[in-house]
Amino acid sequence: MTELAFAPPAITTLPVVGEEAMFPVRRVYCIGRNYAAHAIEMGHDPDKEDPFFFQKNPNNLDTSGQFPYPPESSDVHHEAEMLVALKSGGTNISVESALTHVFGYGLSLDMTRRDLQGIQKKLGRPWEIGKAFERSAPCGPLHRVSEVGHPEHGALLLTVNGEVRQEADLNQMIWKVPEMISYLSTYFELAAGDVIMSGTPSGVAAVEKGDVMALTIDGLGRLEVKVT
Ligand code: MN
Numbered sequence: 001m002t003e004l005a006f007a008p009p010a011i012t013t014l015p016v017v018g019e020e021a022m023f024p025v026r027r028v029y030c031i032g033r034n035y036a037a038h039a040i041e042m043g044h045d046p047d048k049e050d051p052f053f054f055q056k057n058p059n060n061l062d063t064s065g066q067f068p069y070p071p072e073s074s075d076v077h078h079e080a081e082m083l084v085a086l087k088s089g090g091t092n093i094s095v096e097s098a099l100t101h102v103f104g105y106g107l108s109l110d111m112t113r114r115d116l117q118g119i120q121k122k123l124g125r126p127w128e129i130g131k132a133f134e135r136s137a138p139c140g141p142l143h144r145v146s147e148v149g150h151p152e153h154g155a156l157l158l159t160v161n162g163e164v165r166q167e168a169d170l171n172q173m174i175w176k177v178p179e180m181i182s183y184l185s186t187y188f189e190l191a192a193g194d195v196i197m198s199g200t201p202s203g204v205a206a207v208e209k210g211d212v213m214a215l216t217i218d219g220l221g222r223l224e225v226k227v228t
Contacts, residue, residue, distance in 0.1 A: 012058040014085070014106065014195075015141040017221075023085055023103065023142050026193030028056040029184055030081075030110055030131070034174050034199025041202045051175045051183055054127050056110075061195075062135040066228050069209050070133050073113035078207055079200035080158035080166045080215045082151065083108040084177055085142050089190030098178035099150050101190070107215050107223040108139035110197050114206070137197070138213075140223040150177065154218030156201060160211050168201030170217065175199075 013022035032052050033039040039046035069076060087103035110131070117130025153171035157164065175183070180196055207213065211227045 009059070012061050014061065014063060014139065016104065017141045017143050017147065019144075024193050025058040025061060025195060026191055028058055028061065028137065028195050028197065029053050029188075030056060030197040031175060031180055031199045035168060035172050035201040036174060037168070037172075037202035038200055038204065039174075041204070046174060051180065053184060054131055056132045056137050056197075060132055060134065060136045061108075062138050063140065064135075065138070065225055067109070067111060067138050067207075067213075067225050068135055068228050069207075070111075070113060070136070073115055075113070075115040075206055077112045077114045077204045078158060078160070078165065078213055079110035079112055079204050080156060081108050081110050081197045081200050082106075082156070082170060082217055082220070083139055083142075084180070084196040084198055086181070086190060086194045086196075087192050089185065089192060089194060091185050091189050093182050093185040093190065095178045095182045098181035098185075101181060102145055102150065102177070103192075104142040104144040105148060105151055105220055106140050106142045107217055107220055108137055108197050109213065109215065109223070109225060110200060111136045111138065112204075114204075138223070138225040140215075140221060143220055148219045151217070151219055152176070156217045157215070158203070159214045160205075160207060162214075165205055166201050166203035172201065173199060
């Protein structure tokens, strides 16, 4: 066995509905501008863009139900997204075979320091400071494919303190789940434990301490997260 200089950090795991065994997370890919109305609200033309991805860190995923307001920002936005979890991977995966790699689906929030992201965009710099901060991806338990199938449509709804902020249907995704997996696998070697946050519809907006965000997607339950 390899001798370690100090105790290794704990791996991030996600609960699986109805099971004791946890899903171990390897990588976190996030797609940008995957709903036309959100691309437009952010000032882009959705018809002219190839998909693009950024990453969060595995240990940014958080299932505590609490989101501590992060430092160095005064404009932190919610982005409600379906999370796709992989049980296997590879390179150059075809669109046709992509769904055979999916373990299950869940609810997630791509919390974003929008003010910092905006500065990075202007400067042509990477987005990590806006996207990959501590506990920036609140999420819920995973639902196995054997339980929920592959959700291609269904209502996505995010409320804050009971008021509707984001409302859309999964069928409005520009790049569908099989296409995202296939595209990513041409650039990266995907593997079991990778998760993909599948993009947010329009209606992203700021949260304040004390707010309660509640996300539902048909068939995937409800995720409630308090901003603390
Ligand atoms: Mn997002």
